[in-house]
Amino acid sequence: SQQGEEDPQALSIQEGENATMNCSYKTSINNLQWYRQNSGRGLVHLILIRSNEREKHSGRLRVTLDTSKKSSSLLITASRAADTASYFCATDPTNDYKLSFGAGTTVTVRA
Amino acid sequence: EPEVTQTPSHQVTQMGQEVILRCVPISNHLYFYWYRQILGQKVEFLVSFYNNEISEKSEIFDDQFSVERPDGSNFTLKIRSTKLEDSAMYFCASSEGAGELFFGEGSRLTVL
Numbered sequence: 001s002q003q004g005e006e007d008p009q010a011l012s013i014q015e016g017e018n019a020t021m022n023c024s025y026k027t028s029i030n031n032l033q034w035y036r037q038n039s040g041r042g043l044v045h046l047i048l049i050r051s052n053e054r055e056k057h058s059g060r061l062r063v064t065l066d067t068s069k070k071s072s073s074l075l076i077t078a079s080r081a082a083d084t085a086s087y088f089c090a091t092d093p094t095n096d097y098k099l100s101f102g103a104g105t106t107v108t109v110r111a
Numbered sequence: 112e113p114e115v116t117q118t119p120s121h122q123v124t125q126m127g128q129e130v131i132l133r134c135v136p137i138s139n140h141l142y143f144y145w146y147r148q149i150l151g152q153k154v155e156f157l158v159s160f161y162n163n164e165i166s167e168k169s170e171i172f173d174d175q176f177s178v179e180r181p182d183g184s185n186f187t188l189k190i191r192s193t194k195l196e197d198s199a200m201y202f203c204a205s206s207e208g209a210g211e212l213f214f215g216e217g218s219r220l221t222v223l
Contacts, residue, residue: 030209042115042202042214043154088154092209098167099212101146101154 004032004072004089004102012108019076021105023089024069032065032072033090033099043088046074051094079109113137117203117215125223127192132218134186134203143186144204144212145178147171154202160186193222 004023013019023032031050035043049056049065049072056063062075076083086104093100116135124130136143145157158168158178165178177189186205190197200219204212 033211035214042216043204043212045211045213048211090212098156098159098169099144100156103153 004091004100006087006089006102006105008105009103010106010108012110013079015079015081015109015111017079019079019083019107019109021074021087021107023072023074023102025072025089025091026070027091028094029067030092030094032063033092034061034063034072034074035088035090035101037086037088037104039085046087076107079107081109081111083107084109113213115203115205115213115215117201117218119218120216121219121221123221123223124193126195130190130193130197130220132188132190132201132203132220134188134215135184136186136203136205137213138184140205140207140213142166142206142208143178143180144206145188146202146204146214147199148202148217149199157188157201190220193220195222198222 004025007022033048034046037043047058047063049063060077065072086106088101088104090099090101118133143160146154148154156169158172159166175191179187200217202217204214206212
């Protein structure tokens with residue numbers, strides 16, 4: 001399967017702390033994307049990192065990509081209660097266009 | 112800001128009935144998708160659609176499923192004869208091309 005797999009499945013942190021989650025995948029990719037989903041809502045795109053990029057920042061988000069290890073990480077710095085959500089990585093494989101999602105990491109930020 | 116809209120937000124149906132879920136993608140987007148998410152589980156790809164035809168479909172997307180773009184704005188998913196295991200959130204998404212997908216808020220389907 002080309003799907004990303006996130007780790008950990010769930011994460012509970014205190015407001016102000018950083019949250020780190022990882023994603024591993026199996027085949028070569030054009031890009032890897034991270035999405036956020038609030039409970040019962042649709043998915044919202046957070047950030048896209050291309051296969052030739054190693055790190056990308058967007059506000060309090062930092063994404064890394066290691067294509068040799070087929071892994072990515074998402075770091076949320078200075079977390080807020082509003083960051084409570086599920087976070088999914090999604091891989092765009094090189095041989096077709098079918099964005100494949102992992103099972104997600106559920107992040108709970110305690111006030 | 113342009114958005115993908117989906118209707119209905121929730122549909123309850125009896126097993127064996129036909130269901131049509133509707134989506135209005137973002138107007139200048141060319142690629143359209145359906146995904147589903149069974150409660151608490153991963154987001155699963157169903158089908159992608161480009162240039163008025165299916166470009167890719169998953170093994171979930173069997174003969175009971177079909178998609179259509181009946182006019183210039185709507186994109187529909189039809190389930191011909193629903194089963195209990197079709198109960199899920201169905202998400203429509205659209206994109207300009209490779210890259211970011213824009214998702215709707217989903218249609219919750221409950222099959223009794």
